[in-house]
Amino acid sequence: MVEERLSSVGVLKAALTVFAWPVVLHLLFVTARKYDDLLQNLLLRLLLYVGSSVVLVRLPAAPDVRSMKLALARVLTPMIEPFVPxxxxxxxxxxxxxxxxxxFSRAFLAFSAVNFGAxxxxxxxxxDLRKSEPYLMILDANGDGRVTADEVFSFVFRLSRQILGAAMSSIVGYQVLKLKRPPKVAVPAASKSTFWPVRFWCRMMYALQNPREAKSRLLARRVMLxxxxxxxxxxxxxxxxPWLAIVGLRPQVVLALGGVGGLAVGLAARNVVGNLIAGALIQLNRPFVEGDEIRLGNDKMVGMVEExxxxxxxxxxxxxxxxxxxxQNLLKDYVVNKTLKDFRPIREEVRVIFSDLRKLPELVESLQNLLLAHEGLLQEEEVRxxxxxxGGCVKVYPPFCGFGGFDDVGAKIVIEAYTRGSISxxxxxxMKSQLLLRVxxxxxxxxxxxxxxATHD
Known part of the structure; x- marks a missing residue:
């Protein structure tokens, strides 16, 4: 693991990379402002400003970012552990x-590098804009027909500030998406914390890690949705x-365009759009997942879901x-998920012939004891x-064996039992074959x- 190979040098490198950048940038700006009047040669200014800007832009990608993040996380973990169990x-x-x-540090460094290069x-x-290309009019803030260095710098600063805000918003969104992912380590079913948000978080992560367990299946579906x-x-x-706002697209405009485009596409290809919406609903509701065995309608199709x-x-x-x-067919017709089962039933009726019917109660009692002693069947405690x-909304009983009356063949022995649904x-x-052989x-x-x-041709 990368985290195990981190040393104190990696921690120091990460800390210096994050906290030394503002100091370096401040010294760079102070020095450039102090000697700016002395640098009238364009080549020297290119070397100082543009060269330094390129170095600063490349600097965030130079270190091993993953190692730096792990090093910072290792420093922050002991600070957080006293507050969460x-x-x-x-x-x-x-x-x-x-x-x-x-x-944030890397985004601010790129922002400062761009403004320094400007x-x-x-x-x-x-x-003079009259002797230049018309698209440079965007740089003329006061509309006097001339673009000055201050106007160029102000334009770059405003644009880069908007990009910095959008980048920071994206960074927060990306980290939030990573935060809600289940961890790689196994999460306990119950938390030791007395703080209810922590306990609820543990339950959600446990449900996402164990979506096929009976006690967490319903919660896993809701959490996934x-x-x-x-x-x-x-x-x-x-x-x-935030990125659409930079180019001047307001939410109302995007929604209006999306509504018109959606109407046109819907009229032109209703089936395709319907299947896309149905696919999105299936992904959100998750009635079945890849690897489940399902039955569509009245035994129209049975198979394993591949994709x-x-x-x-x-x-x-x-x-x-x-x-x-x-x-769309999967939403119109009912779908039976044959993989997600709380139990599997075993129901058999056996006809027996006795030379002495007085032994019938003894046989029924022996078969009942055989069912109660079977380790693969759901017994009374598990059924409860x-x-x-x-919530009581399930029809399942402890193992039962009883006398079901007589018919033309013989005495009818009824056997009803249930096994765990997790068994394939x-x-x-x-197991059913072994049980019937014992019977x-x-x-x-x-x-x-x-x-x-007896059957006759």
């Missing part, structure tokens, strides 16, 4: 503030609008065929926890036989 939260916050500090023109310099909406808000408000595209969802059918389903988790299909079939042996041990319905 979770180490991963302290590291997250330290990385957030380190990213902000380093990003001073290359002497104070006595001027340009809110997270995606937050991504859109942060990208639009913090990383898009959820913007227009089509790609499904690997059980026959090996790759099927492309328009996203599952019902509490789902093949292990479930193996068959138990029936034989009690002097009974399994009855079969």
């Amino acid at each position: 979770e180490t991963w939260i302290a590291r997250k916050l330290a990385g957030f503030f380190a990213g902000l500090l380093l990003g 001073r290359v023109l002497p104070k006595t310099w001027s340009l 809110v997270s995606r909406l937050t991504d859109v808000v942060v990208v639009v408000c913090a990383m898009l609008w 959820i595209g913007p227009i089509n969802t790609h499904l690997n059918g059980l026959d090996g065929m790759l099927v492309h389903i328009p996203n 926890k599952l019902k509490d988790l789902r 299909l093949l292990p479930f079939k193996r 068959s042996n138990c029936i034989i041990d009690h002097g009974a036989q399994v009855a079969f319905v």
Whole structure:
């Protein structure tokens, strides 16, 4: 890991890079202002101002930025740890503030470098716009037909200040997007903190790291939906609008153009737009994800989801065929997610023939004990926890074996049990097969036989 290889030299380098830049810039500006009148030669001014500006612009990219950020985060982590009980939260916050500090420092350095380079023109310099290109009129602030060095510097300063504000807003948005990502380390299900925002943050991160667990599945879907909406808000408000404002585009104009363009595109290609909207809704709601087995409608299509595209969802059918389903069809018809299960049912009816029906209660009791002793079935305590988790809105019972009456074949033995939903299909079939073999042996041990319905061609 890069973080493990950091030394005190890396920490010192990061600190000097961040905190020494303002001092260096201040000394550079003071020196240039002091000797500006002595530098009338254009070549010397180019060497001093433009050369220094190029060096300053390249300076932020020269150090190993990742190592610098990790070094700053390592310095900030011990300062934050006394206020939060979770180490991963302290590291997250330290990385957030380190990213902000380093990003702001680099943006301010680039801003200062551009403004320093703009001073290359002497104070006595001027340009008659009547003898120059018309696009230079933008530099003429007072409209007198001449552009002076001060007007050029003022224009560069105003434009670079707007860019600096947009860059800082984008840096904040980028760090916020990184802050809400789940950490690489495992997050505990419950936090030790008594501060409810910290506990809630831990629950959200745990749900995002374990989206298939029964107790965190619903929360993971909600958090994922809110997270995606937050991504859109942060990208639009913090990383898009500030840059549009620089070129003079107001939000009202963009929304109006977007509305007209959206209407035209919608009329020209309603199906494409409908599939795009449906794909966005599927991504936001997340009823299924890549790798889930789903069934569309009344057994119209069953397969594994390979990819959820913007227009089509790609499904690997059980026959090996790759099927492309328009996203609109997935919203119009109901979809059964066969992967997300809280339990798997086992329901069997076995007909048995007794030479002595007085042994029937003993057989039923033995089969009931066999079910209660089976380690793969949901027992009474697990059933109670599952019902509490789902607010009682689930139909599941402890293992049951009972006498279901007589018919033309023999005595009917009813077996109902449930296994955990996390078990995949093949292990479930193996466990069910082993269970039924034990049931068959138990029936034989009690002097009974399994009855079969005879079929005739």
